[in-house]
Amino acid sequence: MCDVCGCHSHSHDHGHDHGHGHGHDHQHDQPAGNEALIVDINRSLFAANDAMARSNREHFDADGVITVNLISSPGSGKTTLLEHTIDRLGGEIAIGVIEGDIETERDAQRIRAKGVPAIQLTTGGACHLDASMIHRAYHQLQKEAGGDRLDLVVIENVGNLVCPATFDLGEHQRIVLVSVPEGPDKPAKYPKAFTSSQVFLITKTDLLPYFDFPVEEATREALVLNPALKVMAFSSTTGEGFDAWLEHLRSLVNRRRTQSERA
């Protein structure tokens, strides 16, 4: 049972990150008087988040849900991508959305207007989402879906190419977006967003005639950092190249459905 909300979470997470065994080797001798006590801890500050992320992933797996985490700068087209994805796939795939922003419900309202359940997380200034926020939001999302099964949960992270790259949310795929007006040097400048992602989307390709954005060069720079990246370039608004993205999501969901049927 998870301590955050009492759900039957699969990992044994306690909200703090040392287990029953107290893995660090603290000494049990009382310090005598004012004598300094030196204790070796050797514990990652990411451990609590990583444990919660593992628990989230087990949760998604048990529910047969595929989860993706979209990260990008503000304004690179994450919400627009989602709106068009829902328009095209909403009939065949049950999609739920978790929106992360510093303030306002605006993005969740845009998604709900498409008839899809959406939860808005407002971080009140924090620059990224963490695994425990996703844990809570996922339960709210299930409630909002009213018991309907979800195939795909899309997490739209806070617009920021730096901090979200450091926090595992328990997603199955991390997807980094760069829009054409932002320029092709983002992989070189923000390497962690690209080394920790599985998919790189170049968006707003309808603007290529107006900006100096050599798609091949941006792709090459990203693949130098992470040769396993799957790269797609498209325009959500004109639909050019968009089918490859839809096909990618379909194959993720279908693979999961096949796994669930076998299990």
Added chain:
Amino acid sequence: MHEISLVQNLLQQLRDIARENKASRVLRVTMLIGPLSGVVVDSFTFGFDILAREDDLFRDATLDIVVPPAIFRCSSCGHQEETDGERPECCTACGDRIIIAHGGDDLILQQVEME
């Protein structure tokens, strides 16, 4: 500035460790911060200085930071290079450009000195 939330997480861990060890003052905290951890050492130190001052337990604590090198390995020839975090443009042994970081992204509370 996710460093502030990471410092808050650190201070909470220190409170637990101090309580477990029945210590009333934390004197020295040693953190290992990898150059590829996504944590800016100056921001982390700044956050620690500000937040530690609010609690008597840490008021006089010194924060020591160990920064290990980042290790980059060429995916063609396996040659390894250590840097301060900057990714080599290409492999100095074979010239290939696909160089993958190994480690260097740790953020670890190593040691606490208290009384």
